[in-house]
Amino acid sequence: MSNHEGSHHHFILPVKTGTFIWITLMVLTVITVWIAQFNFGALNFAIAMLVATIKASLVAMFFMGLKYDKLENRVIFIASLIFFAIFMVLTFSDLAFRGAFRVQQPFFAESGSQPKFANPWKVTPELLAHGKAVFETNCVTCHGAQGKGDGPAGSAFNPRPRNFTEEPGWKNGRKPTQIFATLKNGLGSMPSFASLPLDDRWGVVHYVASLGPNTTVVTDADLKSVGVDPSGAVSAAAKTLPIDFAIERMATGN
């Protein structure tokens, strides 16, 4: 509590200092725009943020008078920035260790789109070609263009992504239904792709199965085990909307 009864000794920002700060801020704005014309790669963002932070510091220190303010007020404001930094750093350190976090589906896509292939657990040449296309959009970053587990992002993982061209070592097995289970549930560093449309997932399953040396036989019981009614009805649980997909992926890290 203040004991300075009635005595005001607040700092008054001199007009001269204020004018100098104003001109500096205007010049820095021009510099921000000017420097954005050049391409320094990732450095552009760093420079823009650095200049913005210099500007913000000038505003806070002089126009808002924090430089001359009481320690408590400075602590309050700087604490808010520290909490902001914690927020940012923890969010990004979390995201960085989630493995694949890329969301391929548009957030605001029309939901409830009709499946393009009926009974997609039965392989057809068209479905296989479709599966290859889905594979090339969603899987090659880790599993590689030939499915050899040598995609550019795959090197970040231990164990390495599955090599689909080899027989041994498949943790969930190589039956199409078992591959489907892996796609649905994820496995280790591999995220779940449960909300890709059902026919897309089966297309990928058939394509992945076709990369290996032997084709395996699937029974109705196998299909039932992954929630597919062989008579043709799609179980409600398997139908998920893209927006749920994105939110679920972000919320659970799968």
Next chain:
Amino acid sequence: MAHPTTEHHYAHHFESAEHEFESCKQGMWLFLMQEVLFFSALFVAYAVFRMFFPEAYHQAHHALDWRMGGLNTLILICSSFTMALAVNAAQRGLRERTVWQLAFTLILATGFLVVKYFEYSHKFHVGILPAKYFHVAELIGPGKEFTDPNVPIFFSLYFTLTGLHGLHVLIGMGVIFWILLRAARGEFSPGYYTPVEMVGLYWHFVDLVWIYLFPLLYLIS
């Protein structure tokens, strides 16, 4: 510091006018702390989605005119300066100058919103709307199509960030007008100018947020 010309009658639960002023100021800083945290959630969302969809951000920012954003940055900086001059004048008991500087600040704030209005109405016209209302068929010129399906995410953030900032500008204009009237009535003196300084702090904070919004939204390379 000049001595108060008129004695300010501080509220009974304060020891002195000084005590009242310091308490008020600390409350203002706590409010601004809350404002930082309020905006920080949006900035983190911006950063996360930028990491997810760099290409969408790049395509989307072509729809923003950096000249408009740059002009608004300059306008807000000028308004921050006139606000600082208004506080300076109020502290020194220069009533007429306080009123004029507050009026300049109001005019500049209006200019900011006018520029924003032209930006928004152009976007609405071509179908750039938030979230599911986004519907752009073809747009803004060769080589500037939105092929990335996640472009609407950028605009949802754009409208949320600039919209909330614009709301802060509007509220700021309201409180500036309020202290302008009070200053014109001669309610402030070197002994009492608390509202002017508090509104000043708020207004500078609004400028501070925009200083970051401008490069983050308009200048994506």
